[in-house]
Amino acid sequence: MEPTPPAEERILRAALQRFAVDGLSAPLRAVAQDAGVSAGLIIHHYGSCERLLEACDRQALEVTHENKLDAFTGGSGVMLAQLAETERYAPVVGYVLRRLQAGGPLAQQLVADFVVDATDYFEQGVHAGLISPSRDPVARARVLTEMALGALLLQLPAQRDHLDLADLPTWLRSYTDSLMLPMLELFTTPLLQDSSLLDAYRTAAASGDHTPTTTEGNTS
Template sequence: MRSTTLGRAADGDLTTRARIRDAAIEVFGERGFATGVRAIATAAGVSPGLVNHHFGSKDGLRAECDAYVLESIRAAKSESLRNPTPAGLLAALADIEGFAPVVAYVVRSLQTGGALAVSLFEQMVANAEQYLAEGVEAGTLRPSRDATARARYLATTGGGGLLLFLQLRADSGGRIDYRKALREYADQMMLPALEIHTEGLLTDSMMLDTLLDKPTPRPGQGD
């Protein structure tokens, strides 16, 4: 997937279903999930009836948007870990603003909360475990003592850090210029993130060794 195009073909040709989905991702991200089908139809240049024809309801449309956004993130992460190249990294950095609609959609979903937000996050964790495993298999990542826990940690800290970074850039009305904010995020965070992930932070393993050697309390024991 090209991040700048939300799945559009190179010549801009989209099926009606895909055009509605892409419009919905952008509209939901900008205005929230209370936005009605009519506004999405207007953005897509179709009738509200055609939206319902393709997706059954707004809930059906949101489910498809969730699935598409999740797969877009997973595919991009997987490619960067299975086949990392200098050209690929530089291209992703040059194109960082193109992720704005997807990031806005995820942020809006997590801020809205509820069962759908929980489901979205849990799928993000599952996807992270998958693409991290692909990185281990490809030899670009070190294996983990607990691959599931590592995936949840990275999804939580990465997502939480990005949410905080973006929220601090909201204007007085709560609006965020996602394209500008993502460029700032890449400029400020990429170097320290890669440094920590590549070279590590601690100079020895004392704290990790202490945690690994800590006895596990049996049921009924106190702290």
């Protein structure tokens, strides 16, 4: 018989599931009931509901970081779909969707953390010969992450009050199946037939007609 996890771990697991199912406004007493603890014990370990949400953010980022290789060809949306197919990850994926749905500073920070992670694993892909180098790796990672998560958010089944975690993997798989072909085509076959627009943009930027917002680490 497996030992009972520590209270702090039980609380975090229960919080991820409860927030995924009912949204981030789910009451602490519901989390406490799910975890088999008192609401006071949650406050003892995490201090407040916001601190508990921050712990959930860290857990979600850790899980996606551990599975970052799955995003090489599909981006964040595909990675979340693959994670959700593993039953124990469905609450994490549901939580990420709820966090994006809620918006606000913590959602912005979570997306920023995804971008940092994406920059890292795209760079690994470049070194492995799987991904083409970028003139601005951070900007590319940010655009691809925001595109993937934004597209996912538009189709989010959690627009309703209650999210069925049992149905989540099926929905995500159907969603990613519908976009896999056009996405891979876009990534492997250039949308534009030549580089004239890019060349014109870079020429204008160099002449001072337009100053693009860039990040450190650009290459020419």
